[in-house]
Amino acid sequence: MAKPLNIGMIGYGFMGRAHSNAYRKVSNFFDLEYQPVLKAVCARNEDRARAFAKNWGYESVETDWQKLLARDDIDAVDICTPNNLHRDIAIAAAAAGKMILCEKPLAMNVAEGEEMCEAVEKAGVANIVWYNYRRIPAVTLAKQLIDEGRLGRIFHYRAQFLQDWTISTDLPQGGEALWRLDVDAAGSGVTGDLLAHCIDTAIWLNGGIDRVTAMTETFIKERQHNLTGKMEPVGIDDACAFLARFENGSLATFESTRYARGHKALYTFEINGEHASIAWNLHDLHRLSYFDHRDDSVVRGWRSIHVTDGDQPYMDHWWVPGLQIGYEHSFVHQVADFLDGAAAGKEVGPTFRDALETQKVCEAVLSSAREGSWVNV
Numbered sequence: 538m539a540k541p542l543n544i545g546m547i548g549y550g551f552m553g554r555a556h557s558n559a560y561r562k563v564s565n566f567f568d569l570e571y572q573p574v575l576k577a578v579c580a581r582n583e584d585r586a587r588a589f590a591k592n593w594g595y596e597s598v599e600t601d602w603q604k605l606l607a608r609d610d611i612d613a614v615d616i617c618t619p620n621n622l623h624r625d626i627a628i629a630a631a632a633a634g635k636m637i638l639c640e641k642p643l644a645m646n647v648a649e650g651e652e653m654c655e656a657v658e659k660a661g662v663a664n665i666v667w668y669n670y671r672r673i674p675a676v677t678l679a680k681q682l683i684d685e686g687r688l689g690r691i692f693h694y695r696a697q698f699l700q701d702w703t704i705s706t707d708l709p710q711g712g713e714a715l716w717r718l719d720v721d722a723a724g725s726g727v728t729g730d731l732l733a734h735c736i737d738t739a740i741w742l743n744g745g746i747d748r749v750t751a752m753t754e755t756f757i758k759e760r761q762h763n764l765t766g767k768m769e770p771v772g773i774d775d776a777c778a779f780l781a782r783f784e785n786g787s788l789a790t791f792e793s794t795r796y797a798r799g800h801k802a803l804y805t806f807e808i809n810g811e812h813a814s815i816a817w818n819l820h821d822l823h824r825l826s827y828f829d830h831r832d833d834s835v836v837r838g839w840r841s842i843h844v845t846d847g848d849q850p851y852m853d854h855w856w857v858p859g860l861q862i863g864y865e866h867s868f869v870h871q872v873a874d875f876l877d878g879a880a881a882g883k884e885v886g887p888t889f890r891d892a893l894e895t896q897k898v899c900e901a902v903l904s905s906a907r908e909g910s911w912v913n914v
């Protein structure tokens with residue numbers, strides 16, 4: 538019989554739904570020592586929180602996160618709030634001895650991230666950050682191929698995350714659905730929201746990043762603010778591109794924007810090694826492209842691996858070979874791994890400390906863009 542692990546979720550936006558879905562599904566597909574129980578959801582707007590609780594099956598509702606943390610019947614806290622609340626909630630949750638699952642990016646900046654790492658390490662509580670793309674089976678397979686040495690020495694890493702949802706000048710900033718455009722709530726724009734995903738995957742696949750040189754742009758300089766009703770300056774980066782050098786000597790280019798008309802969530806990466814290359818694309822997420830120069834020359838070429846076989850990462854938990862899974866499953870995998878680690882007393886990445894490395898790269902990128910020069914991470 539699995540032991541219950543009572544979840545208290547703070548926030549109920551898009552990510553609250555993705556995480557709740559994962560908690561509900563995980564025990565049906567993975568054999569785990571812990572079974573998540575949706576104990577409480579917490580948000581300031583009580584009616585909305587109640588509607589969310591009813592839809593997803595949460596047993597209770599809180600409107601003050603401090604009250605949620607004071608409850609003895611909450612084992613793990615899931616932080617799905619805007620970024621400017623991560624630090625205070627995580628530090629208080631660690632002091633209350635709760636496990637913590639925190640949305641990305643870890644914090645508003647490196648200083649906050651460091652405090653959060655110290656808090657969870659001092660309290661000895663299990664912690665993880667929701668960089669979910671590591672757990673798309675095709676991306677996990679890419680990690681496996683690199684770790685097996687199939688690519689050999691790596692020369693190049695190329696990543697993009699392209700969207701187009703903020704092009705309209707009429708789009709306001711701030712408030713519930715649009716806090717990602719408000720620098721006071723988000724800390725940064727595409728750098729913390731989208732490039733942070735690319736950086737997390739890159740560090741995981743290819744090791745640490747040494748130095749960066751970046752440029753950013755804010756195309757729409759003023760937007761109406763939902764909280765004040767006034768036109769206010771836009772403080773976030775709408776687009777960011779940077780060059781990087783990895784510790785292993787490979788070179789990288791990263792690009793992200795919310796102004797690439799036609800692209801909705803096009804996260805792509807390509808890695809070129811001495812023997813082989815791999816490429817992946819979120820719009821076709823169950824496939825991994827692979828080219829191996831050691832193949833017989835008459836049949837050598839890019840192959841598109843349909844990652845659905847039971848031998849491939851996570852896939853033995855789902856359907857039969859040939860039947861693919863999607864975006865939401867990456868969250869189910871993350872919960873499964875986290876619960877396995879928690880039961881065994883083992884850290885599972887990306888921990889707060891791992892996510893701090895990504896935060897450091899983001900901060901170096903933003904300061905390089907301001908200063909117009911190379912910056913050491």
Ligand code: SOE
Nearest residue numbers: 551641700717730731734802
């Ligand atoms: C922004 O549009 C967003 O929802 C990010 O916040 C997520 O982290 C990313 O996975 C998809 O895009």
